[in-house]
Amino acid sequence: MKAVVQRVKRASVTVDGKITGACEKGLAILLGVAQGDTEEDAILLAQKIAKMRIFCDENDKMNLSVIDVDGGAVVVSQFTLLANYKKGNRPDYLFAAAPDEANRLYEFFIEKFEEAIGKSVGRGVFGAHMEYEIINDGPVTIVMESDVLKKRA
Numbered sequence: 001m002k003a004v005v006q007r008v009k010r011a012s013v014t015v016d017g018k019i020t021g022a023c024e025k026g027l028a029i030l031l032g033v034a035q036g037d038t039e040e041d042a043i044l045l046a047q048k049i050a051k052m053r054i055f056c057d058e059n060d061k062m063n064l065s066v067i068d069v070d071g072g073a074v075v076v077s078q079f080t081l082l083a084n085y086k087k088g089n090r091p092d093y094l095f096a097a098a099p100d101e102a103n104r105l106y107e108f109f110i111e112k113f114e115e116a117i118g119k120s121v122g123r124g125v126f127g128a129h130m131e132y133e134i135i136n137d138g139p140v141t142i143v144m145e146s147d148v149l150k151k152r153a
Helices: 039-051 099-117 146-152
Strands: 002-015 018-023 026-032 062-064 072-077 131-145
Parallel strands (some): 026 072
């Protein structure tokens, strides 16, 4: 499982002209589910992202988590994070999980992330064409992979 986590001043996702998810200060998370990913991957990432200290304290040091700042989040499923670009100029997505499994784990990740931060988060619509707007704060952008967390556990 791969996540691109961005600290944002605000974020929103729109489908068919309707905002389906939005937040003010918080995190914008793109989530890619790979073949072989499990609920353990979702739990590891959800907990790590919720506790990641990327918000500034009173001394302008990144010492606070999204929980500490009572921030929000928007989570969007993004299978293109699993692109294989080694051959040719058209990426393939053979490593992405099948849609039913990807959607199940995407929803499971959101459930675990909401539990971790203690509030509901905005979300995209799985499989839909979405417009995703963010105002990145910093910018702070971190790419995370559950495989890396498993190796360190």
